[in-house]
Amino acid sequence: MRLHRSLLLLVVLASAVPTALAAALLVRAPGGIDAGAAAAVGASLALALGLAALVARGVTRPIAECVRGALDIARGRFGREVRVSAGNEIGDLAYTFNHMSRELASYDAENHRLIAALERGYLDTIRSLAAAVDAKDPYTRGHAERVSALSVEIGRELGLPTETLQALEYGGVLHDIGKIGIPDSILAKRTSLTEEEMALVRAHPVIGAEIVAGVEFLKGAVPAIRSHHERWDGAGYPGGLAGDGIPLVARIVNIADTWDACTSRRPYQEAIPADLVAAILEGLRGTQTDPRIHDALVAVLRRRGALAADSAA
Numbered sequence: 001m002r003l004h005r006s007l008l009l010l011v012v013l014a015s016a017v018p019t020a021l022a023a024a025l026l027v028r029a030p031g032g033i034d035a036g037a038a039a040a041v042g043a044s045l046a047l048a049l050g051l052a053a054l055v056a057r058g059v060t061r062p063i064a065e066c067v068r069g070a071l072d073i074a075r076g077r078f079g080r081e082v083r084v085s086a087g088n089e090i091g092d093l094a095y096t097f098n099h100m101s102r103e104l105a106s107y108d109a110e111n112h113r114l115i116a117a118l119e120r121g122y123l124d125t126i127r128s129l130a131a132a133v134d135a136k137d138p139y140t141r142g143h144a145e146r147v148s149a150l151s152v153e154i155g156r157e158l159g160l161p162t163e164t165l166q167a168l169e170y171g172g173v174l175h176d177i178g179k180i181g182i183p184d185s186i187l188a189k190r191t192s193l194t195e196e197e198m199a200l201v202r203a204h205p206v207i208g209a210e211i212v213a214g215v216e217f218l219k220g221a222v223p224a225i226r227s228h229h230e231r232w233d234g235a236g237y238p239g240g241l242a243g244d245g246i247p248l249v250a251r252i253v254n255i256a257d258t259w260d261a262c263t264s265r266r267p268y269q270e271a272i273p274a275d276l277v278a279a280i281l282e283g284l285r286g287t288q289t290d291p292r293i294h295d296a297l298v299a300v301l302r303r304r305g306a307l308a309a310d311s312a313a
């Protein structure tokens, strides 16, 4: 505390000089040193030292409190107020500091509100796009939202952190957003696709990832969109990734997508009963799907009551 020491020295010097002069006069006085006068000089010196300590403390303590408050604000703790009760310029400084801190907290809260509103706006737009993709085929209406909800439930079952659950929510909704550019005639085709049509369909994960990659708060969803058609055994697309090389969120969206596609009515098939789909998925465990995620899906479906307790696991 350099200021504290300086003030202490200043006040001591200011008080000690007259005291020392008084002491010198006392020593030179005819008849020797008067005991009473010497005691008065000593007491005066002690008082000077005490006052010096009080003044130094009175100035440096509120300043130190203001410094702590400024550091808290620099660390983002807006709204931090300092407790200084001095009725002088330091008190004015603390009052102004507290006012500034409250204003910063208010601006910060407003910023958060605006950012959240902006993100909701973006997400609503993107959800509308996803719904538009679903609407291209009446049989897949609501598919994106269901895949999103099931992916998040599987993520919770696996104990994944909040940011991963958010990536699953957005990735689930947007996993097929890349189909937006595929003609309806190809998506709804009942006969087998030509090689060219197949290549177009197989491009949808990459197109979708490119659409979403430009939106900052959706970046976490990109791996789920790009890799939701990869397979655990490496036979999927677009990258032919295998095992743990496939992003976790994509492995989850893959199984949620498969479950919903099988249990929904399609142009080429009626909805398959849940227990039969569970048996089909059991056959894909370790080939198309990650065994650990398969088990998490079964646990979620049992909890939902979609599967009997003793069905395929």
Ligand SMILES: [Fe+2]
Pocket (backbone or CB within 6 Å): 175, 176, 204, 228, 229
């Ligand atoms: Fe897809």
